[in-house]
Amino acid sequence: MSKSEASTASEINSLDLFLIVLVTVSWGLNYPIMKFVxxxxxxxxxRAFTFxxxxxxxxxxxxxxxxxxxxxxxxxxxVFKLGMPNMVLWHLGLIYGLTLLNSGRAAIVGYTMPVWALxxxxxxxxxxxxxxxxxxxxxxxLATFLLARDEVTNFAGHPLGLVCTLAAAMSWGVGNAMLKxxxxxxxxxxxxxxxxxxxxxxFIVLALVFEQxxxxxxxxxxxxxxxxxxxxxxxxxxxxxIHVARKLTPVASGLSIMLVPMMGLIGGYWMLDEVVAVAxxxxxxxxxxxxxIVLIPGRQMVKK
Numbered sequence: 001m002s003k004s005e006a007s008t009a010s011e012i013n014s015l016d017l018f019l020i021v022l023v024t025v026s027w028g029l030n031y032p033i034m035k036f037v038x039x040x041x042x043x044x045x046x047r048a049f050t051f052x053x054x055x056x057x058x059x060x061x062x063x064x065x066x067x068x069x070x071x072x073x074x075x076x077x078x079v080f081k082l083g084m085p086n087m088v089l090w091h092l093g094l095i096y097g098l099t100l101l102n103s104g105r106a107a108i109v110g111y112t113m114p115v116w117a118l119x120x121x122x123x124x125x126x127x128x129x130x131x132x133x134x135x136x137x138x139x140x141x142l143a144t145f146l147l148a149r150d151e152v153t154n155f156a157g158h159p160l161g162l163v164c165t166l167a168a169a170m171s172w173g174v175g176n177a178m179l180k181x182x183x184x185x186x187x188x189x190x191x192x193x194x195x196x197x198x199x200x201x202x203f204i205v206l207a208l209v210f211e212q213x214x215x216x217x218x219x220x221x222x223x224x225x226x227x228x229x230x231x232x233x234x235x236x237x238x239x240x241x242i243h244v245a246r247k248l249t250p251v252a253s254g255l256s257i258m259l260v261p262m263m264g265l266i267g268g269y270w271m272l273d274e275v276v277a278v279a280x281x282x283x284x285x286x287x288x289x290x291x292x293i294v295l296i297p298g299r300q301m302v303k304k
Contacts, residue, residue: 028263
């Protein structure tokens with residue numbers, strides 16, 4: 001670890017640790033909460049509500065801080081291109097995958113994202129494809145194959161849900177690779193606000209086109225879940241992550257992300273009485289291993 005990284009790591013305080021736990025728990029529990037709502041409420045409408053709430057709260061927070069939400073004209077098309085895979089396509093595939101899969105499995109497959117981000121970086125931006133990357137891909141594919149086989153044989157055959165969730169993870173991976181390799185001047189908070197706004201508009205339109213006949217006002221418990229997803233999962237957790245991400249070492253960042261699918265699996269078992277099969281546990285371990293291989297820097301990188 002370099003001196004700058006060491007000094008940054010030493011600045012992590014109790015508030016930062018609390019925020020890391022908040023992000024991990026809120027993003028992990030978001031899977032069973034989404035599953036709970038969309039079993040009785042139109043999924044596109046649910047997501048349109050959550051994006052709108054998150055966008056409004058995050059925008060209000062940015063304005064209260066005095067942070068400009070202006071995007072230079074030259075960067076507006078780039079923001080649109082970043083918003084589509086990172087927000088719109090990711091959540092569209094995920095929400096439909098969740099209608100067919102249990103929440104724990106959706107969380108496991110969704111967090112294959114770092115592996116697809118690595119592949120996208122190789123294909124789109126000519127980054128080197130290392131042995132570590134190959135091992136991460138193999139672990140992710142093994143986990144996905146294991147869950148797909150179990151879906152077909154033991155869980156009433158819902159491989160389409162697996163396909164939707166995997167496509168969503170791939171989209172998020174492509175968007176993440178684009179985000180890491182593009183040059184943009186606006187802050188992370190401003191970029192997140194505009195991506196949330198883009199997703200809000202897209203899902204409102206989709207809900208009006210495909211779910212207008214199913215639309216009803218949510219019950220109080222449905223609205224509580226909607227408000228949780230919009231305020232905690234999007235607005236609060238995104239702001240918390242932006243705050244701590246600049247202080248975390250790559251190792252700490254990777255480890256904190258790895259805990260999310262585990263929380264999703266535990267949350268589905270605890271909140272929805274979902275069955276946790278041997279295939280789920282093995283797949284979870286494979287995904288955590290894949291994320292460790294891809295996200296944690298090698299010794300030569302840490303020494304720089």
